Amino acid sequence: MKWLWRYTQEEHILWKDVVSAKHGIQSHWCTSLSKAPYGVGVWKHICKLWEKFSQHKHFTVGNGLHIRFWKDKWLRNTVLMDDYPSLFNLAREPDSTISQNRDGTTWSIMFRMNMQDWEFNDLIKLLQTLQSFSLNTQATDQFKWGTTGDGNYTVSAAYKQSRAFNAVTDHWPWKSIWKIKLPPKIVCFCWTALYEACLTQDNLYKRKRIIVNGCYLCHKAAESNRHLFLHCTVTAKLWNMFYSLFGLSWVMPHSIKEAYESWCCWKVDSTIKQTWKMIPAAIFWSIWRERNRRCFEGLSTPLHSLKAECLMCLYSWVNLSYVDSLDSFSNFVGSLVLA
Numbered sequence: 001m002k003w004l005w006r007y008t009q010e011e012h013i014l015w016k017d018v019v020s021a022k023h024g025i026q027s028h029w030c031t032s033l034s035k036a037p038y039g040v041g042v043w044k045h046i047c048k049l050w051e052k053f054s055q056h057k058h059f060t061v062g063n064g065l066h067i068r069f070w071k072d073k074w075l076r077n078t079v080l081m082d083d084y085p086s087l088f089n090l091a092r093e094p095d096s097t098i099s100q101n102r103d104g105t106t107w108s109i110m111f112r113m114n115m116q117d118w119e120f121n122d123l124i125k126l127l128q129t130l131q132s133f134s135l136n137t138q139a140t141d142q143f144k145w146g147t148t149g150d151g152n153y154t155v156s157a158a159y160k161q162s163r164a165f166n167a168v169t170d171h172w173p174w175k176s177i178w179k180i181k182l183p184p185k186i187v188c189f190c191w192t193a194l195y196e197a198c199l200t201q202d203n204l205y206k207r208k209r210i211i212v213n214g215c216y217l218c219h220k221a222a223e224s225n226r227h228l229f230l231h232c233t234v235t236a237k238l239w240n241m242f243y244s245l246f247g248l249s250w251v252m253p254h255s256i257k258e259a260y261e262s263w264c265c266w267k268v269d270s271t272i273k274q275t276w277k278m279i280p281a282a283i284f285w286s287i288w289r290e291r292n293r294r295c296f297e298g299l300s301t302p303l304h305s306l307k308a309e310c311l312m313c314l315y316s317w318v319n320l321s322y323v324d325s326l327d328s329f330s331n332f333v334g335s336l337v338l339a
Contacts, residue, residue, distance in 0.1 A: 003046050004030070004053045005153035008143040019043055028066035029143055030054075056146050056161060062139030064098030069109075071095065075133065084122050090115065102135065176264040180277050182317055189288070190281045194257050196225035198288065216294040217287070228291060229256055229284050234303070238283045241307050245336045268338060275318050275336070282317070286310040 008029045010016055023043060024032035033047045059067050059074040067074050070081040070088050081088040088094065092112040101109045107130050115123065144151030146161065177190050192198055201213040201223040213222040217234040221227055229235060230252055243250050253259045260280050268276045286309050293299045301309070315332050316322050323329045 001049055001053050001158055002153065002155060004050060005145060007031070023047070027068075028141075029057075053145075058144050058151070060142040060144055060151070061098060061133075061135065062141045063137045064102065064135050064141065066141045067098050069096050069098045069101045074098070075129070080126070084126055086119055087111075087122050087126060090119070098135070105134075176260065176277060180281070181274065182278060182281055186281055186285055186317070190260075190284060193225060193229060193284050193288075194260055196256055198225050198228075200225050200228055216291050226254070226256060229287060230259055232287075234290075234306075235283065235287050237303060238286065238307060238310055241310075242279055242283075242336075245333070246338050248338075272335070272338075275314065278314055278317050282310050282314040286313060 007016060007019070020031055023034045026032045030050050031043070031047060033050075034044050057073065058077065059072055061067060061074050070091055071079060071094065073079050081094075087109075090111045090113060092110040093100070096110060101107060107127060109123075109126075142151075145153040146157050177187055177194065180187070182190070189198075197203065201211055203225070204211060205213065215221050215223045215227060215232055217228070218232045220233065221231075230239075236252075239250070239252070242248075253262055263280050264277050266276070286306060289309075290301055290306055293301065311333060312323050312329070315329060318332070319328075
């Protein structure tokens with residue numbers, strides 16, 4: 001969106017001239033959406049955000065050369081086509097600018113046909129509204145964004161706007177992932193797992209990879225993200241290991257997001273809170289590595305070794321070091337209790 005903002009603000013600059021020449025101009029504020037099959041991918045995807053970006057636009061009128069009279073928000077924070085639909089239907093040029101509907105210092109709104117008697121009332125109301133408005137022919141029109149006083153676009157303001165209009169963001173457990181002190185590779189992997197976007201066989205099938213779908217761990221069901229990380233019998237034994245350590249009774253939720261969110265929201269003592277939130281990541285990562293070993297190397301890890309590997313991953317993340325002695329590892333496992 002920041003590039004869309006820059007396009008509206010910067011004049012007579014090389015990159016804007018190149019983009020405009022290649023894609024065509026829809027209006028003074030944006031380019032046309034290119035339909036070319038190649039060579040336009042980056043700006044084409046940026047332009048797809050224009051509809052969302054323009055929902056929060058408004059204008060400060062200067063000479064009126066670039067602001068649409070009927071379709072842009074420039075008067076009283078409303079759009080005239082919505083306030084006066086009967087008059088808009090009679091407009092000779094629906095996309096005409098403010099200056100095109102002026103004749104010198106007076107308003108001369110262009111209509112394509114004569115009005116009926118009942119439509120004159122709307123015209124009188126519109127002219128009364130416009131009466132106190134005057135153009136500044138020496139100033140240029142200004143594109144403004146958002147509800148801030150200066151009307152400038154910022155990434156933080158856009159993020160807040162998107163959260164305000166998207167309740168899903170508030171309920172997505174992103175803090176439980178990005179604010180845990182895990183290696184960046186593991187954080188990105190967990191984020192992918194929560195979106196159920198890991199390349200399990202069901203996702204490969206969606207990409208037109210025709211393969212026989214079966215779980216490499218249990219050989220009892222089709223492989224999907226939910227099955228692999230939650231419901232597979234081998235994965236369930238890793239989850240049960242932690243249930244036993246903490247003395248928990250747990251019913252596994254249906255989706256990965258629900259399981260991750262439920263686990264991280266559990267009330268635990270502050271001394272093990274950070275470790276507690278790392279446990280799903282340790283299970284996911286251990287299972288994914290074992291799955292890939294069986295898939296690509298034809299090697300199978302015994303269950304007791306897989307459990308030990310999962311605990312050692314957790315140990316290394318918590319202590320920022322690998323297991324250096326059996327005593328320290330035993331003490332760590334012994335500390336995994338709910339206060």
